[in-house]
Amino acid sequence: MEKSRVLIIGVTGNLGQHLAKATLQFSHPTFALVRPSSFSDPHKSDKLHSLSNSGVTLLQGSLEDEESLMAAMKQVDVVICAVSSKQVLLQKLLVQVIKKSGCIKRFIPSEFGLDPEKTRISDMDYNFYKQKSEIRRFVEAHGIPYTYISCNFYMSYLLPQLVQPGLKVPPRDKVTIFGDGNTKGVFVKESDVAEFTIRTLDDPQTLNKVLYLRPTGNVYSMNELVELWEGKIGKKLEKIFVSEQELLKKIKAGWPADMAAILSADVAVILFSLIIRSSLLL
Ligand SMILES: NC(=O)c1ccc[n+]([C@@H]2O[C@H](COP(=O)([O-])OP(=O)(O)OC[C@H]3O[C@@H](n4cnc5c(N)ncnc54)[C@H](OP(=O)(O)O)[C@@H]3O)[C@@H](O)[C@H]2O)c1
Known part of the structure; x- marks a missing residue:
């Protein structure tokens, strides 16, 4: 069977770069729509250069530029969008162009997290989930x-520091546990999220469906993670339990201060998600 030609929007981003690598790995002709500003950014242009050398065809354009979107549609049959949570609603023009082009056999919008239809996180998610539902x-x-990809947590977020906000490595003395520590989370490597996504493109079983990534070996509660870490360092940690109400209060007060600059909303959402009932496993 001929491989689908794939357009990725967001290749300079965190997930987008993994998607581009996986698309090439599975031998799909691979195209990327890249904003002109990225070509003049030294860090991003290095990434683009390397992707281009690996075989990605770079197309200049943007989600706000209808002409560039239509030109890109003419070259591909599948579109994957990996813009950030804050840019999700920009996909509306893309959807209209896909419709107009009439040649796209699969669209994967930017979701790649918890299922937005099944996640309720107080009022703290800056409407990320509401907007993802709106795009659906x-x-x-x-x-x-x-196909909607519901992959749960990126492993690189919080797992390397054992879900301890403000730390870069797991603690060796005391550990904060949110809620009772028994709620399970699904932690998936970004490169695996990308591989699963690309494998689904030509699979008729996943057409017009939500694909849930929940590898059994990647499902852990905080208590289980701490136990694993204690086993590795050969030492018991002091456990500090923070209830749902306390955590909410701390997040609303801007805690932790040093994380506020980086993705404070995402981190708050992730932390809070860890202790809210069953939404992680749906
Ligand atoms: N499951 C989890 O734990 C988790 C964690 C974080 C994020 N996510 C999800 O993963 C998805 C991707 O997020 P990310 O963090 O990988 O994104 P990111 O690193 O912020 O990258 C965003 C990409 O979108 C591009 N972009 C932005 N505006 C654009 C426009 N108008 N036209 C074309 N391209 C544009 C950016 O290009 P430029 O180089 O031009 O800026 C960049 O390549 C999101 O849906 C997010 O919610 C999930």
Whole structure:
């Protein structure tokens, strides 16, 4: 079977770069829509150079530029979007262009997290989940073939520091546990999220469905993670339990201060998600 030609939007981003690598790895002709500003950014242009050398065809354009989107559609049959949570609603023009082009057999919108239909996180998520749901409805209303990737947590977020905000490595003396520590989270490597995503492109079973990534070996509660770490360092840690109410209060007060600059909303959402009932495993 001929491999789908794949357009990725967001290759200079965290997940996007893994998606580009996986698309090439599975021998799909690979295209990337890149904003002109990225070519003049030294760090991003290095990344783009390396992707181009590996075989990715770089197309200049943006989610806000209809002409560039339509030109890109003409070259591909699958579109994957990996813009950040804050940019999710920018996908509306893309959806309209996909519809107009009539040639796209699968669209994967930027989700790659918890299922937005099943996640309720107080009022602290800056409407990320609401907006992802809004895009789902928009895609469906336009009759575009889709797959939604619900991959749970990126492993690189918080797992290397044992879910301890503000730390870079796991603690060796005391550990903070959110809630009772028994709620399970699913931690998946970004490169695996990318591989699963690419494997689904030509699979008819995943057409117009949500694909849940929940490898059994990647499902752990805080208590289980701490126990594993204690086994590795041969030492018991002092456990400090923080209840759901306390955590909410701390997050609302801007805690932890040094993390506020980096993705404070995402971190708050992730932390809070860890202790809210069953949404992680749905
Ligand atoms: N499951 C988890 O734990 C988890 C954690 C974090 C994120 N996520 C999800 O993963 C997805 C991707 O997020 P990310 O953090 O990988 O994103 P990111 O690193 O912020 O990258 C965003 C990408 O989108 C591109 N972009 C932004 N605006 C654009 C526009 N108008 N037109 C074209 N391209 C544009 C950026 O290009 P430039 O180089 O031009 O800026 C960049 O390549 C999101 O849905 C997010 O919610 C999940």
